[in-house]
Amino acid sequence: MLTLQCPYCGVQCDETELTAGGEAHLTRHGPGSDADTFEQYLFLRENPRGVHFERWRHSHGCGKWFHAARSTTTLRVFGTYKAQTTEPPQQIRDAISAVHPGWSWRNFGETA
Amino acid sequence: MFDVHTALDGASFDGAIRVAELTGQGMIALRGDLGDATLRDAVSALTGHDIPAPLHAAWSGEVTTVWMSPDELLILLSYADAAGAARDLQGKLAGIHALVHDMSDARSLFRLTGPALRDTLAKLTPADVSPAGLPVGMARRTRLAQVPGAFFLRDAQTADLVCFRSVARYVFDLLKTAADPAGRVGYFEGFPEP
Numbered sequence A: 001m002l003t004l005q006c007p008y009c010g011v012q013c014d015e016t017e018l019t020a021g022g023e024a025h026l027t028r029h030g031p032g033s034d035a036d037t038f039e040q041y042l043f044l045r046e047n048p049r050g051v052h053f054e055r056w057r058h059s060h061g062c063g064k065w066f067h068a069a070r071s072t073t074t075l076r077v078f079g080t081y082k083a084q085t086t087e088p089p090q091q092i093r094d095a096i097s098a099v100h101p102g103w104s105w106r107n108f109g110e111t112a
Numbered sequence B: 001m002f003d004v005h006t007a008l009d010g011a012s013f014d015g016a017i018r019v020a021e022l023t024g025q026g027m028i029a030l031r032g033d034l035g036d037a038t039l040r041d042a043v044s045a046l047t048g049h050d051i052p053a054p055l056h057a058a059w060s061g062e063v064t065t066v067w068m069s070p071d072e073l074l075i076l077l078s079y080a081d082a083a084g085a086a087r088d089l090q091g092k093l094a095g096i097h098a099l100v101h102d103m104s105d106a107r108s109l110f111r112l113t114g115p116a117l118r119d120t121l122a123k124l125t126p127a128d129v130s131p132a133g134l135p136v137g138m139a140r141r142t143r144l145a146q147v148p149g150a151f152f153l154r155d156a157q158t159a160d161l162v163c164f165r166s167v168a169r170y171v172f173d174l175l176k177t178a179a180d181p182a183g184r185v186g187y188f189e190g191f192p193e194p
């Protein structure tokens, strides 16, 4: 079972109290963007075996959206953080590095 | 005065615990910056107590305030007082970014009583309902089987549970099934209260 701590209200949520919101840290490209950029934004998603960044909503609770960093293979959770950011905070990156030296995900990671 | 009908007209059930729908219950939803002094003063003037800490409920007299999210409170008071109190509160908060609404007819409230309270809730929610995880006065907004619900303990054997009116029958039936005397678990009944 997956549990994530909501960074807004502090509840240790069961997965069934949450709604999955897909990949985190997407940059929106709307009308006016070129076709490749728009395709990238709308359709192309990471599907990693390992470190991943996701959006979740505490839907059966305080209702807030937040971010989570976890491993898709071990379900280990590196941390959750508030949605008002465009990139993972340093302490989340450090928590990942402690377990997965040399990790990378999109343009984030130790080599980035 | 209106002839007010709640979803179940005050239905009750006696099993491992007693489950009773409360009638004459009013509710005001408030959203805004809970750290704002104007808002805190206006709420305290209405309720007679301070805004509860995050994840908690506070009560005095007939009025209870439940912390629902970092920017939301639910005020429980008598049905007869709710509409007027909501208007007063709206007036006091007119100068700040806040939303007040009389939700009395939108939600249902159940009172659960008995020593098997925690065992009954544990059958329906993934929330930690042990004495350590849900001490008296703590409020938890969560899931009851397939629908959203919230509850808090007034004392070790009394809880109030809120759900949407549209699912009141479903929640009442859930509670009746979970509180069937033949299905008594007895797990939390021996736990010491902190």
Ligand SMILES: [Zn+2]
Pocket: A006, A007, A008, A009, A010, A011, A058, A061, A062, A063, A064
């Ligand atoms: Zn939350």
